Amino acid sequence: MKIVNIFLIFTLLLMGCGGGDIAKSSQVLAKVDGKEITISYFERQIKNLPESIQRLSLEGEGKRALLEGLINREILYKEAVKKGINKDAEIKRRLEDMEKELVITTFIQREFGSKLMVDDKEVEDYYNSHIDEFRNREEIRISQIVVSGEKEAGDVLEKIKQGQDFEELAFRYSIDRPSAIRKGDVGYYTYNMLPVEIRDSVFRLKAGEISGPYKMPDGYEIYKITDRRTVSYSFDQIKNAIKLKLIDQKIQDYLKTYLDGLKKDMKIQINENLLKK
Secondary structure, eight states, X not given: OHHHHHHHHHXXXXXXXXXXXXXXXXXXXXXXTTEEEEHHHHHHHHHTSXXXXXXXXXXXXXXXXXXXXXXXXXXXXXXXXXXXXXXXXXXXXXXXXXXXXXXXXXXXXXXHGGGOOOOHHHHHHHHHHTGGGGSSEEEEEEEEEEESSHHHHHHHHHHHHTTOOHHHHHHHHOSOHHHHHTTTEEEEEOGGGSOHHHHXXXXXXXTTOBOOOEEETTEEEEEEEEEEEEEXXXXXXXXXXXXXXXXXXXXXXXXXXXHHHHHTTSOOOOOHHHHHO
């Protein structure tokens, strides 16, 4: 029944956006009041997702669900702009922060990209010298709901207390669309993989338990533990994750050296008295 409803909603949205105009197009996947969602844009959104999620987005109803999320985003964006939200000072500050992060990330990739290669031998050596990390490893599987404000988090928690389904609430309300498409699921985590500020409280939760909201960089996050397991990994199972970890470590090492060099030619002052307050 749910699949039928999604199909009907999708069909009505396209009809309302002039579906006939794009029926013969090889590039336009959908239109929302004249705003086109092209194949290239759609594929770019998929590529921005983690590899494991990319596969889910291309299976079964995954593509349709992702497209529906993009359509809904355009609708909500248009309404927000109508109400002048895009001119809000806080929004502008956050956009500046996002632009800064994007520029820095691109700079690091271009400046250090060729130096950050990790070969198969490095990965295998790490596995063999840290074998205890990959044997009898305790992991929890997490689902999340991410909302923008504390009030929204409180409203969602109240709905959960009233017996509403966590997964359905994640699909409807979470602003993190990649995980919302999967009804909140973000996969398995070890204790050390979790952010320092939440790992103690979240990792001790039992399967089925739900956390209170945590203020995180992307908003307020509510977690549900859907599974706990102890698992051992072979080299082939874990080599890609090790490679990413080693690349990240190389980035940190190169950045420290690079920044130390730049700081020598800059005047940096810190107001220690104000910092301590």
